[in-house]
Amino acid sequence: MEKIIKWYKVAKVSDFEEGRVKTVTAGTKTVALSLFEGKFRAIDNHCPHQGGPLGEGSIEEGWLRCPWHGYEYHPCTGKPPAGLDDLVTTYPIEVNEDNISIGIEEEKPHVKTVSDVMVETMINWGVDSVFGMVGHSNLGLADAIRRQVELGKLKYFGIRHEGAASFAASGYAKLTGKPAACFAIAGPGSTNLLTGLWDAKVDRVPILALTGQVDTQVLGPGAFQEVNLSSAFSSVAEWSQTVLPSSKHAELMTLALKNAILKRDVAHLIFPNEVQEIEVGDETPASSPEGRLTDLRITPPASSVKDAMEKIKTAKRPCIILGNGAKFNMSSIIKFAEKIEAPIITTFKGKGLVPDSHPLACGVLGRSGTPIASYFMNASDLIIVLGASFSNHTGIATFRPIIQVDFDPMALGKFHKVDIPVWGEIGTTVDILNNGLIQHSGDSKIRDDIASRWKIWRDEKSSRTKDDNGNGLNSALIFEVLSNVVPENAVITVDVGNNAYSFGRYFECKNQSILMSGYLGSIGFGYPAAMGAFAAEPNRKIIAITGDGGFAQYLAELTTAVKYNMNITHILLNNNELGKISKEQKADEFNVWETDLVNPNFSEYANNCGAYGIRVTKKEDLESAIVKAIEHSGPSMVEVMADVELI
Numbered sequence: 147m148e149k150i151i152k153w154y155k156v157a158k159v160s161d162f163e164e165g166r167v168k169t170v171t172a173g174t175k176t177v178a179l180s181l182f183e184g185k186f187r188a189i190d191n192h193c194p195h196q197g198g199p200l201g202e203g204s205i206e207e208g209w210l211r212c213p214w215h216g217y218e219y220h221p222c223t224g225k226p227p228a229g230l231d232d233l234v235t236t237y238p239i240e241v242n243e244d245n246i247s248i249g250i251e252e253e254k255p256h257v258k259t260v261s262d263v264m265v266e267t268m269i270n271w272g273v274d275s276v277f278g279m280v281g282h283s284n285l286g287l288a289d290a291i292r293r294q295v296e297l298g299k300l301k302y303f304g305i306r307h308e309g310a311a312s313f314a315a316s317g318y319a320k321l322t323g324k325p326a327a328c329f330a331i332a333g334p335g336s337t338n339l340l341t342g343l344w345d346a347k348v349d350r351v352p353i354l355a356l357t358g359q360v361d362t363q364v365l366g367p368g369a370f371q372e373v374n375l376s377s378a379f380s381s382v383a384e385w386s387q388t389v390l391p392s393s394k395h396a397e398l399m400t401l402a403l404k405n406a407i408l409k410r411d412v413a414h415l416i417f418p419n420e421v422q423e424i425e426v427g428d429e430t431p432a433s434s435p436e437g438r439l440t441d442l443r444i445t446p447p448a449s450s451v452k453d454a455m456e457k458i459k460t461a462k463r464p465c466i467i468l469g470n471g472a473k474f475n476m477s478s479i480i481k482f483a484e485k486i487e488a489p490i491i492t493t494f495k496g497k498g499l500v501p502d503s504h505p506l507a508c509g510v511l512g513r514s515g516t517p518i519a520s521y522f523m524n525a526s527d528l529i530i531v532l533g534a535s536f537s538n539h540t541g542i543a544t545f546r547p548i549i550q551v552d553f554d555p556m557a558l559g560k561f562h563k564v565d566i567p568v569w570g571e572i573g574t575t576v577d578i579l580n581n582g583l584i585q586h587s588g589d590s591k592i593r594d595d596i597a598s599r600w601k602i603w604r605d606e607k608s609s610r611t612k613d614d615n616g617n618g619l620n621s622a623l624i625f626e627v628l629s630n631v632v633p634e635n636a637v638i639t640v641d642v643g644n645n646a647y648s649f650g651r652y653f654e655c656k657n658q659s660i661l662m663s664g665y666l667g668s669i670g671f672g673y674p675a676a677m678g679a680f681a682a683e684p685n686r687k688i689i690a691i692t693g694d695g696g697f698a699q700y701l702a703e704l705t706t707a708v709k710y711n712m713n714i715t716h717i718l719l720n721n722n723e724l725g726k727i728s729k730e731q732k733a734d735e736f737n738v739w740e741t742d743l744v745n746p747n748f749s750e751y752a753n754n755c756g757a758y759g760i761r762v763t764k765k766e767d768l769e770s771a772i773v774k775a776i777e778h779s780g781p782s783m784v785e786v787m788a789d790v791e792l793i
Contacts, residue, residue, distance in 0.1 A: 159244045258428045264415075266294070275300070306703055389415055400438060482580050485580060487593070493534050531550040553569075617789045620788075633776070639688070693721070760783070768786065
């Protein structure tokens with residue numbers, strides 16, 4: 147078959163002088179283009195020895211020398227010196243006035259690879275977003291991802307630090323309950339993923355990690371960027387496997403996602419460099435979840451339901467405590483609470499599951515909570531716990547009778563005995579309780595009691611908004627304004643620190659979705675998680691609330707938000723201090739030490755990155771600044787100079 151040559155303009159004559167060599171691109175080929183003995187010559191850019199970039203070399207004594215190891219080739223013929231047989235491919239050249247063109251044989255149609263099959267399988271399982279960084283040990287997998295992005299079947303977000311990729315994927319999963327993927331090269335790129343993967347793991351959400359690896363032929367002795375990834379990921383990944391040439395590739399991806407989804411955990415696949423590009427043939431099928439997943443609506447044992455029903459029917463002042471595990475079952479839970487007239491309390495991770503305006507809502511319990519929640523828990527004669535894990539941060543009372551419902555039998559009575567442990571999917575269990583309580587009616591007077599307690603707390607919050615030490619705005623004021631102006635259906639991501647404590651205490655939720663780093667409590671979570679939320683729900687307003695310490699860990703990701711025009715409004719509370727740590731040092735009677743921070747003007751930084759930034763130093767400017775930032779289409783930031791003492 148006759149070769150078809152396609153011509154590409156690659157450079158101008160005026161860009162060259164005698165003896166100069168440069169790297170140019172012709173289609174997908176990189177070529178070493180040189181001017182030698184008055185003529186332009188083009189040879190392949192890759193040294194046959196180890197792939198060194200010949201276009202970055204130099205012509206010495208008539209030979210083009212590879213910059214990596216000094217191998218020599220004639221710039222006209224691509225031949226090595228006599229006695230050697232390494233030969234570099236040459237390409238035809240045309241010079242037309244000032245334009246230089248190179249002729250490249252037209253590319254053959256793409257043949258499906260291992261990576262193609264696995265990425266197609268990943269998409270079939272519902273993964274629609276990948277956060278990562280392309281590099282030399284994941285290029286084959288990256289090309290397969292690119293093909294699906296161009297087909298509109300996948301979204302890809304190129305981040306600036308791999309830790310942000312895993313946090314973003316974790317935020318995506320916390321919002322949707324579905325896995326996203328994070329993607330990195332071998333060695334440091336992969337190890338940078340670990341913190342965000344731990345965040346997903348301990349908060350029980352599915353996540354998929356895709357990591358490149360060095361070529362298997364150099365794996366073991368200690369090659370450049372070689373890390374034993376199986377070992378490195380062994381404690382964080384529920385399931386981790388290396389993709390081999392002989393693997394059943396579609397089934398391997400299916401197993402990864404089945405483990406992530408069913409176990410709500412981390413699944414990890416390691417892709418050695420050369421395996422990614424192995425051709426498998428266009429007829430090789432991808433896999434899918436069809437016939438692989440069972441109905442997860444676990445029905446609780448009848449005896450447990452009977453015991454719980456009897457306990458509920460005899461209770462005079464029951465209350466309900468909701469954890470984040472209840473988030474996808476709220477309509478049934480609210481119906482249940484209204485039927486038994488039970489105050490609804492949430493853990494900090496469960497904040498926002500029920501609007502604070504609901505007549506039975508009592509806000510957050512614990513260190514980040516309200517006095518309303520603790521009052522009604524302590525005044526109850528039965529605590530019904532749904533999807534919460536009894537962390538010491540929350541402080542669920544163990545001196546009251548407890549019914550605990552959870553999909554995971556290991557979570558039941560994990561830290562201490564409970565009166566009635568109920569193993570079942572929360573929505574299914576609550577539906578059964580609702581159906582069994584047809585005749586039950588609670589005490590509606592509890593609503594008046596809740597309303598009066600809210601009045602006391604709101605009066606207290608209002609008085610705190612007036613506090614002013616002359617060192618910045620106070621948290622009660624900041625979160626009162628945010629309560630009033632944040633859109634009702636926004637997604638709010640919260641970082642770790644005093645900003646989170648104040649958010650839990652002061653912000654009043656409507657129908658917003660709240661995401662945070664729960665059990666791991668990792669500073670830096672807030673902004674990358676907002677990127678994950680944007681990928682999941684691009685038509686909702688995304689609000690990121692962070693302190694200066696947390697944002698500074700991933701501040702380069704603001705450029706990622708600009709690149710993909712993410713509609714994220716960032717509320718940055720800047721007090722030039724790791725305020726939570728200062729508070730802990732004081733509480734433990736240590737000297738306050740090394741918690742002060744040297745910060746840039748973050749609002750100016752936002753503007754320099756191409757976002758909209760504004761700094762607020764006066765309380766009368768706060769509301770208008772936040773409204774403008776929310777109305778801005780694209781990434782925006784309100785930097786609020788905050789008082790570290792008034793939290």
